[in-house]
Amino acid sequence: MTSRPAVVHPTAVIPGGVPGLGHLPALVADPLKFLRHVRGYGDLVVIRVGPLPVYVLNAPELVHRVLVTDGTDFDKGRLFERAGPVLGDGLLASDGDHHLRQRRLLQPAFHRRHIPSWAKATEAESVAMCAQWRPGDAVDVVTWTRTLATRIVLRTLFRAEPSDRVVARVDRALPVLLRGFIPRLLRPDGFVGRVPTPGSVRFDRAARDLRGTLGEIIASHRTAAPGTEPPGSSRAGETETGGTGILPLMCGLGPGTHHELPDKQIQDEAVTMLLAGVETTAASLAWLLHDISQHPDVRSRLRQETDAAGNTAAATRQQAPYFHNVLKENLRLHTPTWILTRRARHPFHYGHVHVPAGAEILFSPLAMHTDPRLYPDPQRFDPDRWTRTAAPPPGAFTPFGAGVHKCIGEHLAWTETAVACSVIVSSWDLTTVSRSPRASKYLGTHQPRRLLMTAVPRCR
Numbered sequence: 283m284t285s286r287p288a289v290v291h292p293t294a295v296i297p298g299g300v301p302g303l304g305h306l307p308a309l310v311a312d313p314l315k316f317l318r319h320v321r322g323y324g325d326l327v328v329i330r331v332g333p334l335p336v337y338v339l340n341a342p343e344l345v346h347r348v349l350v351t352d353g354t355d356f357d358k359g360r361l362f363e364r365a366g367p368v369l370g371d372g373l374l375a376s377d378g379d380h381h382l383r384q385r386r387l388l389q390p391a392f393h394r395r396h397i398p399s400w401a402k403a404t405e406a407e408s409v410a411m412c413a414q415w416r417p418g419d420a421v422d423v424v425t426w427t428r429t430l431a432t433r434i435v436l437r438t439l440f441r442a443e444p445s446d447r448v449v450a451r452v453d454r455a456l457p458v459l460l461r462g463f464i465p466r467l468l469r470p471d472g473f474v475g476r477v478p479t480p481g482s483v484r485f486d487r488a489a490r491d492l493r494g495t496l497g498e499i500i501a502s503h504r505t506a507a508p509g510t511e512p513p514g515s516s517r518a519g520e521t522e523t524g525g526t527g528i529l530p531l532m533c534g535l536g537p538g539t540h541h542e543l544p545d546k547q548i549q550d551e552a553v554t555m556l557l558a559g560v561e562t563t564a565a566s567l568a569w570l571l572h573d574i575s576q577h578p579d580v581r582s583r584l585r586q587e588t589d590a591a592g593n594t595a596a597a598t599r600q601q602a603p604y605f606h607n608v609l610k611e612n613l614r615l616h617t618p619t620w621i622l623t624r625r626a627r628h629p630f631h632y633g634h635v636h637v638p639a640g641a642e643i644l645f646s647p648l649a650m651h652t653d654p655r656l657y658p659d660p661q662r663f664d665p666d667r668w669t670r671t672a673a674p675p676p677g678a679f680t681p682f683g684a685g686v687h688k689c690i691g692e693h694l695a696w697t698e699t700a701v702a703c704s705v706i707v708s709s710w711d712l713t714t715v716s717r718s719p720r721a722s723k724y725l726g727t728h729q730p731r732r733l734l735m736t737a738v739p740r741c742r
């Protein structure tokens with residue numbers, strides 16, 4: 283990878299703002315295109331969202347500083363305040379001591395020792411869902427991967443049976459909520475911003491429905507006796523096909539777990555896991571299946587690796603180096619979390635740019651992952667780049683974020699994506715029916731707007 287000189291544009295505020303609206307029209311027209319465009323103006327630039335100045339980070343070293351080195355000097359900012367009615371005090375939206383306490387409580391459920399049991403659960407769910415395909419079926423991949431990811435989170439983290447009714451209710455709510463996040467960020471402050479719109483009404487209704495569904499699942503855990511092992515447990519509340527589970531942990535179930543949280547906090551964490559963990563993993567798998575269908579050479583090498591291992595659950599990181607590179611390349615080129623935000627708690631300087639306390643900050647991992655100065659020929663799907671070239675500098679590859687808020691579900695996401703992909707490629711050929719899918723512009727997650735693929739059994 284090539285290194286970049288630190289460059290700061292003399293004026294910091296980028297040109298092209300419209301009086302009163304600033305860069306809002308360009309941002310609304312195509313947010314990702316705009317963020318790629320501002321990359322050219324310097325390492326730290328200012329855009330105006332209406333009257334609000336927003337500081338955009340375009341340099342890996344700045345990203346690393348804000349997320350990691352000085353990570354505790356920043357909180358999550360306006361986006362997460364506005365998502366408060368949905369995410370509450372869940373991990374994703376919280377900061378400081380509360381965040382640290384919750385993170386410590388939940389961390390054991392995400393430890394990498396659960397990878398084998400997550401792999402088993404993913405294999406079982408993927409095999410069952412693929413068994414419904416008939417040769418020549420057109421599969422709606424965005425919906426299919428979302429359902430799979432919902433089923434896996436319910437089974438592994440919530441230790442709940444993924445009934446069709448519950449899965450359907452979750453899958454109905456999630457896209458509405460994700461569609462609502464960016465408009466919430468862009469809404470003006472004060473009375474005008476609080477006037478209900480059809481979108482905000484749908485958003486609030488979806489949030490209520492999701493919380494209602496989760497309330498039922500939590501109630502069923504509450505009725506289990508404290509300190510007991512949930513059914514199917516092996517050690518410390520772990521199941522053969524699911525790991526520890528966050529709901530049992532938070533309800534104080536299972537040997538060694540003594541924390542019992544109020545229902546509201548448990549709901550906040552459960553909603554957070556669904557919102558942070560389902561669409562991201564589903565989008566990643568959907569892009570991956572599309573890219574593999576466009577690169578038959580990649581598909582054959584993945585098959586060789588799976589066939590040699592003798593089972594699809596072996597597609598986890600350590601055991602399958604080519605899978606690892608393919609997944610990494612997919613996360614680079616189609617980073618689901620295309621935008622991350624922070625707010626400065628203290629003033630700081632970078633070059634001649636002064637960033638005041640309270641300043642809103644954002645950066646796009648996706649724009650950085652496709653910066654030609656960091657990744658030559660950035661739009662090419664090229665898994666071998668990860669072994670051919672040196673590792674990117676700190677801050678240049680952050681699909682799971684970094685620092686105190688780094689994705690807690692990273693190992694689960696890798697396992698799910700690798701094993702589901704391995705199950706599919708070992709038995710099916712998926713081919714994209716329409717043109718290359720376009721990404722949804724306004725979702726909180728970067729995902730294909732629509733992706734239809736034909737499923738044909740693999741010829742051996």
Ligand code: HEM
Nearest residue numbers: 373374558559562563566619681682683687689690691695
């Ligand atoms: C490919 C899939 C995934 C991607 C790309 C992804 C990406 C991210 C990123 C970038 C962050 C950091 C956000 C920030 O710094 O503002 C994050 C945080 C988080 N993710 Fe993931 N994620 C994925 C899967 C999952 C899964 C499967 C779960 C759990 C079911 C999950 C749960 C969380 C939670 C709870 C946080 C907040 C962590 C904290 O603030 O301490 N994610 N994720």
